[in-house]
Amino acid sequence: MKIKSLTFVIAIMVNGILCFSQNNQPAVIEDFKPSSLNQPGQEYPQVNSQGYVRFKIIAPTADSVRVSLGLGGRGGTKLKQAADTSWMGTTEGPMDEGFHYYNIRIDGGKFNDPGAKNYYGSVRWESGIEIPAHDQDFYALKNVPHGNVVQVLFPSPSTGTSRRAFVYTPPGYDSKSKQRYPVLYLQHGWGEDETAWSNQGHANLIMDNLIAENKITPFIIVMTYGMTNEVRMGGMRNFKIEPFQTVLIDELIPYIDANFRTIAKQSQRAMGGLSMGGMETHTITLNKPEVFSYYALLSGGTYTPAEIKDKSNIKLIFLSCGSKERPDGVKNAAAALKDAGINAVSYVSENTAHEFLTWRRSLLELAPLLFKN
Structure with a gap:
């Protein structure tokens, strides 16, 4: 998603966050590891070697939980409630390498992921995730x-x-x-x-x-x-x-x-x-x-x-x-x-x-x- 002014394309850094194709995706490899930008001791969110992201949110009384996609949280990855009442879900495809902002929608309210560190973007402190890049050295x-x-x-x-x-x-x-x-x-x-x-x-x-x-x-x-x-x-x-x-x-x-x-x-x-x-x-x-x-x-x-x-x-x-x-x-x-x-x-x-x-x-x-x- 991009924000356009009269002369320049001014886009928030959420452009392309979790923008996935649902067709022809490879099988997900179960080698997920905690994101490098997680809060100390937090296991989720996790990233695998293909760039997929898996989320886990503790919200036992919620009716719906979704990871934001793009500006304002429209779209995104819908999480499902597990037997232990936590909400879990994996992105439908790999994310671009590098850093991305995101937030969590719980019953329509916007929240940061308590497992992730926060970064100032979108005129608020947002959760951040890092997809390891092949050239990150x-x-x-x-x-x-x-x-x-x-x-x-x-x-x-x-x-x-x-x-x-x-x-x-x-x-x-x-x-x-x-x-x-x-x-x-x-x-x-x-x-x-x-x-x-x-x-x-x-x-x-x-x-x-x-x-x-x-x-x-x-x-x-x-x-x-x-x-x-x-x-x-x-x-x-x-x-x-x-x-x-x-x-x-x-x-x-x-x-x-x-x-x-x-x-x-x-x-x-x-x-x-x-x-x-x-x-x-x-x-x-x-x-x-x-x-x-x-x-x-x-x-x-x-x-x-x-x-x-x-x-x-x-x-x-x-x-x-x-x-x-x-x-x-x-x-x-x-x-x-x-x-x-x-x-x-x-x-x-x-x-x-x-x-x-x-x-x-x-x-x-x-x-x-x-x-x-």
Whole structure:
């Protein structure tokens, strides 16, 4: 399911969650194991080697229990009551690899699965499940030097309060007291917040692993809340970029440059985002071309050559999406930008949709292209 604005496809990360075909499914292999995102000591939900998920919910007096499918819990996997009065069920087919949000409907009410950890998405804390990916090594927690993700509260006169951001600093940042770093401002999607790229996206682990392999120039990542006015589902046409643009350009960036060892130059500053964060990136980079030299839209639309008024300071435009989204649009847009003399790169994540494995892989592809000397 996707949410469409007038110009961009803004889709919540629940797109493709538990989207199954009922035809020609292979026999289910009974090698289910607890999900890696379960609460400590909880056996359910479970995932098997094919990507099927099995749920168990304790609701002895319920009349119906269903695992949500897509926006608002429509459809999904209907559970059946077992002899012990618990409710159990297995998805009708395998899920896409990677992270997904879900919730439980009990007699029409929406609840989180008590067996699973919670993640902020869909403008609420949702249950999360991880389907092991064949290429998950790049975001795995490894025995390598690790950077830090620190919370900062920065003053925001325009909104009359302090606002929160999370800042990833590379391994060794604290010990290298004179070294300065480029910065990527990285935005979340609609319904999420500034915790998403670390918790759901594993951006810090992706960076740690790339740095350990000497594949990238180390840089700082700043992640902040991208909403300044509350917009309900389906109302993205009412979202106004100007308040957030003020927060980012006039308040957050000066704070980061004053409190972290950044290279405070356009040539050493990037902005990117997934889904709605891509829409924000698109608009702000065009409105403020003097601020950023690297632009990245991850399932967040495209640029056209006509939108680029001055290409002289643009070092890179990166466009990506999942193969189940609109890959031809991303590829064609990058080709048109290249023909116009702009350094543009497209990337398509195979067998994924509007979901976090697409964006984890996109960051893996993007990071080595940033701040190359």
